[in-house]
Amino acid sequence: QTVAYNFGVPVHRYIILDFNGFKKIIDLVGGVDVDVPRTIVDNAYPTDDYRTERLVIPAGRIHMDGELALKYVRTRHADSDFGRLKRQQQVLMALRAKILSLQTLPQIPEILRALGDSVQTDLTIPEMLAIAQFARGVPEERIRLLTVEPSMVRSWQTPSGAAVLIPNRQALAALMEAFNWER
Incomplete structure (x- = not known):
């Protein structure tokens, strides 16, 4: 999911x-x-x-x-x-x-x-x-x-204090385009 x-x-x-x-x-x-x-x-x-x-x-x-x-x-x-x-x-x-x-x-x-x-x-x-x-x-x-690059995410801290990465959907669009290149 x-x-x-x-x-x-x-x-x-x-x-x-x-x-x-x-x-x-x-x-x-x-x-x-x-x-x-x-x-x-x-x-x-x-x-x-x-x-x-x-x-x-x-x-x-x-x-x-x-x-x-x-x-x-x-x-x-x-x-x-x-x-x-x-x-x-x-x-x-x-x-x-x-x-x-x-x-x-x-x-x-x-x-x-x-x-x-x-x-x-x-x-x-x-x-x-x-x-x-x-x-x-x-x-x-x-x-x-293909890899998610640092420019494709941003750092965020959850309310419980965990450090997580949030996807930048606009930046990920190019990656997804490359992933879907030959379906």
Whole structure:
């Protein structure tokens, strides 16, 4: 409902993957290779025990296991939520490339069983296989990664004190036009 309200894009189907599932799927494919454009230093990366640790990920091509990939896509103290969004897209593209290179599409049912309670979806196995087969035929250069940029939102504080971003619908119009470019 939130995506449909804010962007006019209805979400008909879903896959929800928790942090453990994210780490497992990266590990199941043997990790991913990611080009880190600049060194990331986060002096307050949150740990599972509600503490923090110092996270340093050097610039360059890094082979990431599930644990490091999760840290890479979650950190935001080194830049912002917008930087985090771009890193998430980067890792998803690296995961796509790895899955396609391994020819793992027939193993989707086994992968889902291995993920167990870490994944929730309303897609059936045949639907997932059909989507994966379709995705295999889409060249990477045909994939457009769109992101909400800082100029497309404004900061706001809720009555309870939470910092949130409010969409600037006029600024988002160009993004939505790009999203709808070939329907």
